[in-house]
Amino acid sequence: METKYFLEFNTRSPPIAATQEFFKTLYCTMAFVDLEDHGTLALTAAVVVLTTIALILGSKRIHRITKSRAARQKIDELAANNKEPNEAPTVSSLFVHPVKSLRAVSVPSAALDELGLKGDRRLMIVRPCPSTASATTDEKTATHRFVTQRQFPGLTSIEASLPSTTTETNNMTIITLKSSAVPGSQVNIDVSEETLKAHKQRYRAGIWDDVVTVVDVGDDAASFVKNVLLAVDECGQEPFSGFENIRVVSIVPDVTVRKTPEEYIPPEAWTVAGSIPNVALTDGFPILVACEASLNELNRRLQQKGKPPIPMSRFRPNIVIRNPGGRPFEEDQWKAIKIGDNTILHMVKGCPRCKQSCTDQLTGERFEEPIETLADFRALGKNKEDVYFAQNAVFHGGSGSGCQIKVGDTVSVLSYGDPVWDLDPVQAE
Structure with missing residues (x-):
């Protein structure tokens, strides 16, 4: 038969x-x-x-898959057998940045996905590149370039809410922008997946050396940001001309693809298919981890010079860790950490700091510190002008989907190793 x-x-x-x-x-x-x-x-x-x-x-690729699996198993075993000390490190703060370079939102807990903390840096501000670049159809050539506090410190005055879905907004997912610089004014941005995919105006946006596909979220958002910058009369290091056509853009679900820098990613952080993990619109990695003990040491040095201490917000981290009795900058040697029950992060590279760290995140006022003092003891890269604070991190297995972390979660250090700094001199923007 x-x-x-x-x-x-x-x-x-x-x-x-x-x-x-x-x-x-x-x-x-x-x-x-x-x-x-x-x-x-x-x-x-x-x-x-x-x-x-x-x-x-x-x-x-087969070798990458098998190598990644073996490396993940080793870390999984360390996590399963780990015993907490009496005074284990804990998560003391969590921050989400809904729009790149706008004000951070402190949260008690955060869900994770393959791109980092959910809702973190999924939107950003861009300006057009020269017309010759905009006219080309080459997918590797940017039509627009990212805009940050490096050019406009006044962006700190703009608050961006976390994405919210309610019946009051007809079940749309909304991010609201408002600013003390334009009292009583605000704008709602619909970031629902179906809405973003339906938008026709797309750009190729440059973020450092990467070029990614993004979607324009509309004239209202762009006008709001422009009006705020005009209100604070803040042009940073750039003339406002050339920035008058700034736009607000978002990643496009299932369309925007941006990889983390492969040279820094350990096999444990590759996906099960042997691929390099993705990232949203951050400067390069999904998660930034900072430690209170390191900030305390920096502030001690600032106060020795007769200068005021600075808050952690200057460094715009996602996860802040408190380690009772911990050494300053011991996170430089952390290679893998476990947060709570099931979130494992791999610390891949120190984070170089720029003039954005010198910007007060409430007022937009810019100072010389902390870069000057960090240069005294944290100039650690190939270029001695590059200074470091906090550690970039990626997910175990390439994604944090299904995991959640909260303030108070215990942090376990699973493995240690030599610090990693940038392989090349850090770019300025």
């Missing part, structure tokens, strides 16, 4: 394009298989699957 077996698949579900192509090929060649023996069918299919995957993905 002849039996036919139909092989079904969903081409949208494989995590990498090569796997998707494999399934397409397999479907075309084995859509119907006429075999009497179920066992022979299973064995034949398995051989075809493994052989085709190896041919398509190549030995390099």
Whole structure:
């Protein structure tokens, strides 16, 4: 008796394009298989699957997948067997930045996804590049360039709410912008996935060396930001001309793809498919971790000079850790940490600091410190002008989806290693 077996698949579900192509090929060649023996069918299919995957993905990708799996297992074992000391470090603060370079939002807890803390730096402000760049269709050429407090310290006056979905907004997901510089004025931005995907105006935005696809969220948001900057009469280091056409943009779900710098990512942080993890609109990595003991040491040095202490907000971290009795800057040697029950982060590189760290995050006023004092003892990169505070981090297995962290969570250091600084001199913007 002849039996036919139909092989079904969903081409949208494989995590990498090569796997998707494999399934397409397999479907075309084995859509119907006429075999009497179920066992022979299973064995034949398995051989075809493994052989085709190896041919398509190549030995390099297979090696990455197996290497990543072995590395993750080692960290998982450390996490499972870890015993907390009597005075373990804890999470003391959490911050989300809904719009890049606008004011941070302190939160008691945060859900995580593959891009970092949910809602962190998913929108940003951009300005057009010269018309010659805007006219090209080359996907690697930016049509717009990111705008930050480095050019406009007055951006600190703008508060951006966390994304909120309520019946009052017809179940749209809204971020609200408001500023003390324009009292009584505010603007709502619909960041619902279907709305963002429906927007037609898209740009190629440059963030440092990366170029990513973003969507314009509308004239109202752009006008609001421009009016705030005009109200505070703040042009930073740039003339306002050239910035009059600033726009507010967002990542596009399933469209915007931006990878973390591969040279810093350990195998434990690769995805199960052996890919480098993604990042949103941060300066390069999904998470920034800072420690109170390090800030205390910096403030001690500032006060020795007769200068006032500074708050942690100057460094715009996501996670702040309190370690009773901990040494200043011991986080430089942390390689893997566990937060709460199931969140594991890999500390990959120190964070270089720029003039944005010298900007008061409430007033927009800019000072010489803390860069001058950090230069006394934290000039650690190849370029001795590069100074460091806090650590960039990535997720174990390339994603934090399904995890949640909260203030008060215990932090366990799972492994230690040598500090890592930038391989090349840090760019200025």
